[in-house]
Amino acid sequence: MDCIFCNYNKSEIIAENKLAYAVLDKFPVNEGHSLIIPKRHFQSFFEASEEEVKAIYSLLHEVKEMLDVQYEPQGYNVGANVGYHAGQTIMHLHIHLIPRYKNDVDNPRGGIRNIKTPLVSYDD
Numbered sequence: 001m002d003c004i005f006c007n008y009n010k011s012e013i014i015a016e017n018k019l020a021y022a023v024l025d026k027f028p029v030n031e032g033h034s035l036i037i038p039k040r041h042f043q044s045f046f047e048a049s050e051e052e053v054k055a056i057y058s059l060l061h062e063v064k065e066m067l068d069v070q071y072e073p074q075g076y077n078v079g080a081n082v083g084y085h086a087g088q089t090i091m092h093l094h095i096h097l098i099p100r101y102k103n104d105v106d107n108p109r110g111g112i113r114n115i116k117t118p119l120v121s122y123d124d
Contacts, residue, residue, distance in 0.1 A: 005037050005092040015062050019055035022063045025096070032071040032099040034063050043091045045080045056095055063097055073099030075108070 001007070008023065014034065015022040025033040036059045038052050048056070060078065067073060077098040081088035100108065 001041065003041055003092050004090060005094060006041050008037070014066065015059055017055050017058060019052050020059050022059050022097075029096075029098050030073075030101060030104055032067040032073065034067065034097045036060055036063065036095040036097060038093055041092055043088070043093060044082050045093055045095075046082065048093060060095065060097055067097070067099050071099050071101075074102050075100040 008021070012023050013021045014024060019040070020036055020038045022034055022036050025035050036056050038048060038056060040052065042048070064076065077100060078095065079098075080093065080095050
């Protein structure tokens with residue numbers, strides 16, 4: 001299978017449980033931007049089993065605690081793009097955990113509707 005998340009470099013995993021793992025995003029919006037990824041290959045959040053949703057939820061909390069210590073963000077955005085027309089580019093479910101910082105955008109009102117551009121360009 002030619003899926004980047006099914007063939008992920010195990011040394012880059014920052015947290016893991018039986019059904020999911022977490023890594024730092026290679027194209028972060030902010031420092032600490034992480035991805036929570038189920039181990040089973042499927043595209044949509046709506047295909048996740050209840051057990052997988054619980055595993056993802058558990059890792060979201062575990063990684064948030066790590067990011068709280070390392071980066072001390074003032075807030076977070078949590079989300080998933082489901083389908084090509086929603087912006088999903090890797091067709092393996094992944095949940096974004098994006099730390100937010102005071103003044104990382106001029107006006108944070110609207111949350112992800114006004115998210116800033118990535119720290120690293122996709123062209124790099």
